[in-house]
Amino acid sequence: MKHAAPKAIAVSKAIDKVIREDRGRLLSALIARLGSFQLAEDALQEAIVSAISHWGRAGLPNSPKGWLLRVALNKGIDHIRKGQREEQKAQDFDSIRYDHAGEQDDEAIPDERLRLIFACCHPALEEKSRIALTLRTVCNLTTREIAAAFLDTESTMGQRLSRAKAKIQTKGIAFKIPEADQWNDRLDTVLSTIYLIFTTGYVLEDNSSRDLCKEAIFLLELMCKLKPEESEIEGALALMQLTEVRKRARIDGDGALVPVEEQNRDLWNHDLRKQAQDLLTTAMKRRQIGPYQIKAAIADCHMEEPIPDWPQMALLYQELWRFEPTPVVALNKAVVLAELGECPAALLAVEALEDELSSYQPWYAARADILMKIGRKHEAIIVYKQAIELAPNEASRVFLEKQMSGTAQ
């Protein structure tokens, strides 16, 4: 028995690796066959417990993933069998058990994660539940990690996740890729959910144990692989990559946020920028323009050297307005107008948005900045103070304080 300890450690490492890399894939394969989120999760958990003892005795199987899938599937079917009223369904599952009995090759497991993403991001679920469910099932974050990102307690988040899973079942949300006539709407919901994951990570900075920006990029890369040649998916990925390019440059030595045009370009990830630009070019060639491609193009213009391409950005915001006539887009248009030297017009445009954006922090920051530019310093200071009070994190607070005291470079 002297080899038991190293063997046990090897087994637990192997299981950790499969779960870290492939939990979402196994789960989606199980949901597709068992038809239930909860049943699939329970069955996978039981298979993991079996793996610990079985692999410990018999050694690692050739295909750990295939082994887990097969065992989990059998456990799931056993559960269904135990539910007496589901006899008919259990009979249907006999064929599945047989089909997968000889599965040895990991690559033979079909990747059903696109269906999983669309189910988790169904518009019939609350926005926050969509985010939580996607992070839990597709990205394999723990309930505790998700709770931390949303400043919730672990038990509150746990309840939200169970409710969401139950709702998928009771509402009859299908585990499938939407049909053509619903595709655009559903894709919108998926992309906005992933974008919210990204922005949550962006605002949180480094306070969380898992980088939500990276998880959002992972989700979009996965979608690009499973649903190639979809311009808005590529546009959304390019947008997030372009933001990620500047990650190391966006906060200076004093902990203050640095505006894009003042960042140290040596700190940018130029390879990633090239990759994002190529992706965006490919996407735009298809001429299926949408808001994510436009936002990515704006982000890229903002990073032009030696100065941002403000005139092109103004045109792009005009184009974005056709898709999203929202106060936030109007505010961004006004900010670009100010950069083009049209400060009085920009100020009018910003002030016209007061009712709609009175609780939106960037509105105060933009207004203060324009007031400062046209020399109305006293008013600017009052508005800066409001912006500082509403600042989402320390870096923007420090940046605004610098701006206010006029010491920013």
Add this chain to the structure above:
Amino acid sequence: MKYMLLIYSDPAEGPEYGTPEFEKMMAGYFSANEKMKADGVLCDGEGLQGIETATSLRIRDGKVETMDGPFAETREHLGGYYVVDVPDLDAALKYAELIPTAHDGTIEVRPLMDYNPAG
């Protein structure tokens, strides 16, 4: 799965009887009915008379209380329903989208209770 599509609307909104808009709405209902029938999903569907015709009843302390009017005063009233038998929520939502009142009211889509999941 069976879903009930509950049709809620504000009587103050929506087209007036006798106007071309009203005719258009009726034509919309007609084609929704036909589509649901043709697809073989329609189980049931009825329109309700206005809430002024409603009588509400409840039993409290063994005593039957009967009242004129609806159970709850709300801006949007239940005006009718369909029951459709479809594979999943997405399919039910597609039929809900065909109901003309979706444009000026709200369609609530709810699964019916399944008393015998074995079927």
